[in-house]
Amino acid sequence: MFALIDCNNFYASCERVFQPHLKNKPLVILSNNDGCVIARSNEAKSLGIPMGAPAFKYKEIFQKNNVQIFSSNFTLYGDMSNRVMTIIAKHAPDVEVYSIDEAFIKFSEFSEDEANEKCKKIIETVIKWTGIPVSIGLAPTKSLAKVANRIAKKNSYKTNGFYSINNDRKRLEALRNISSGDIWGIGLQNEKKLSGVNVKNGMDFINLPDKWVKKNMSIIGLKLKKELEGTPTLDIEEGKADKKSIATTRSFESEISSLDDLIERVTTFSVVASKKLRRQNSECNMICVFIRSNPFKQNSERYHFSLTGSLPFSTSSSIEISKFAVKLLKKIYLKNKFYKKAGIILMGLSPQSNHQFSLFDKDLEKQKKLMKSIDNIDNKYGLYKVRLGSQDQKRIWKMKRQKLSRNYTTEIDEVLIVR
DNA sequence: TCTGGGGTCCTAGGGCGA
DNA sequence: TCTGTCGCCCTAGGACCC
Numbered sequence: 001m002f003a004l005i006d007c008n009n010f011y012a013s014c015e016r017v018f019q020p021h022l023k024n025k026p027l028v029i030l031s032n033n034d035g036c037v038i039a040r041s042n043e044a045k046s047l048g049i050p051m052g053a054p055a056f057k058y059k060e061i062f063q064k065n066n067v068q069i070f071s072s073n074f075t076l077y078g079d080m081s082n083r084v085m086t087i088i089a090k091h092a093p094d095v096e097v098y099s100i101d102e103a104f105i106k107f108s109e110f111s112e113d114e115a116n117e118k119c120k121k122i123i124e125t126v127i128k129w130t131g132i133p134v135s136i137g138l139a140p141t142k143s144l145a146k147v148a149n150r151i152a153k154k155n156s157y158k159t160n161g162f163y164s165i166n167n168d169r170k171r172l173e174a175l176r177n178i179s180s181g182d183i184w185g186i187g188l189q190n191e192k193k194l195s196g197v198n199v200k201n202g203m204d205f206i207n208l209p210d211k212w213v214k215k216n217m218s219i220i221g222l223k224l225k226k227e228l229e230g231t232p233t234l235d236i237e238e239g240k241a242d243k244k245s246i247a248t249t250r251s252f253e254s255e256i257s258s259l260d261d262l263i264e265r266v267t268t269f270s271v272v273a274s275k276k277l278r279r280q281n282s283e284c285n286m287i288c289v290f291i292r293s294n295p296f297k298q299n300s301e302r303y304h305f306s307l308t309g310s311l312p313f314s315t316s317s318s319i320e321i322s323k324f325a326v327k328l329l330k331k332i333y334l335k336n337k338f339y340k341k342a343g344i345i346l347m348g349l350s351p352q353s354n355h356q357f358s359l360f361d362k363d364l365e366k367q368k369k370l371m372k373s374i375d376n377i378d379n380k381y382g383l384y385k386v387r388l389g390s391q392d393q394k395r396i397w398k399m400k401r402q403k404l405s406r407n408y409t410t411e412i413d414e415v416l417i418v419r
Numbered sequence: 420t421c422t423g424g425g426g427t428c429c430t431a432g433g434g435c436g437a
Numbered sequence: 438t439c440t441g442t443c444g445c446c447c448t449a450g451g452a453c454c455c
Contacts, residue, residue, distance in 0.1 A: 031423035054422040099455045187453050218429055247425055296422055
């Protein structure tokens with residue numbers, strides 16, 4: 001049996017833990033730059049605020065309903081997530097942390113009763129120790145555990161946050177009651193395809209011929225169908241796998257068109273991405289740089305320029321990576337255009353320990369030592385204290401985060417004081 | 420005026436060597 | 438030496454997830 005544990009309205013719940021007076025009040029969390037709604041409390045959902053809603057378009061609804069607004073505080077959410085995951089790991093041997101607010105458990109050596117008990121214990125302990133409410137779905141496959149979780153959450157007054165699909169009757173009933181677009185793995189495009197052949201719910205989906213599913217939804221769709229039929233095709237992935245690509249991309253507060261500004265941004269993104277690379281002890285040999293216009297601007301030209309280039313050697317040096325990224329940027333940059341977003345993606349990742357030496361990386365040891373010193377300084381005095389010459393020294397580029405809550409759990413000056 | 424960021428996997432199609 | 442075929446690798450693009 002597989003269990004899926006999902007924190008309810010995770011970001012909203014994190015904010016509520018430290019501001020309990022917000023309980024039962026509508027609350028939304030905004031994306032970087034306070035752009036879109038990325039999390040909502042149940043009360044905010046009932047007001048019809050959709051996921052991804054541009055905040056400026058919903059200003060009136062926010063004001064009218066006294067919706068509490070928060071800028072995203074990933075330091076807080078990340079720390080709370082670690083606490084929740086630690087508790088889960090204490091109760092189960094095989095855990096896959098699937099995302100910041102979700103984890104799968106595989107109960108291979110437990111009876112059904114034991115698995116049920118463990119799930120209930122986790123719900124109880126997580127809320128008690130962290131204040132975060134969680135829901136758990138238990139089923140024979142991961143995809144069905146997702147469906148079960150949905151039922152647990154939707155009918156929490158009946159389920160107390162736990163639902164198990166432990167027989168065929170329950171499985172078929174659950175599939176009849178879930179619309180195809182709500183199934184894990186069926187996105188907007190596949191939903192459209194399915195509705196074209198009159199597939200409306202999970203039951204209709206599993207009644208399709210395998211051949212059709214494979215042809216139209218690839219092997220992933222077919223695996224999903226098997227999972228919903230009760231045959232596991234996905235196992236849990238234990239341990240944290242190294243990333244296969246690392247990206248740092250940002251939208252700008254307003255459009256920019258000067259090359260110098262873009263060079264500064266791309267350099268800074270390179271420094272951030274290189275640090276992520278070094279954190280997982282990897283290096284890269286390919287870099288992609290892109291710049292693009294504002295896709296939402298009416299009646300104006302849209303463009304997206306990108307270029308991927310191979311480095312002559314693998315590296316994790318901020319200096320080498322930013323130099324190369326700027327080179328790529330200069331090749332794609334066009335004057336008199338207005339850019340709203342830029343980014344860098346590091347690819348061709350491999351462990352530093354497997355470094356392939358080449359004629360061109362004679363400064364490798366020097367660079368390695370330099371990066372190590374920079375990382376040490378950052379660890380001691382705070383992130384990104386050391387900056388490259390082409391980076392913004394005056395900190396002009398700042399993200400809009402007007403409604404940021406405190407770092408209650410990670411900054412000693414910001415912890416709650418109980419008097 | 421104001422619309423996020425960071426990932427993974429799969430497939431099709433082209434280049435290229437055996 | 439030329440040509441056809443096969444399979445591998447790479448890349449772009451599209452789909453999905455949170």
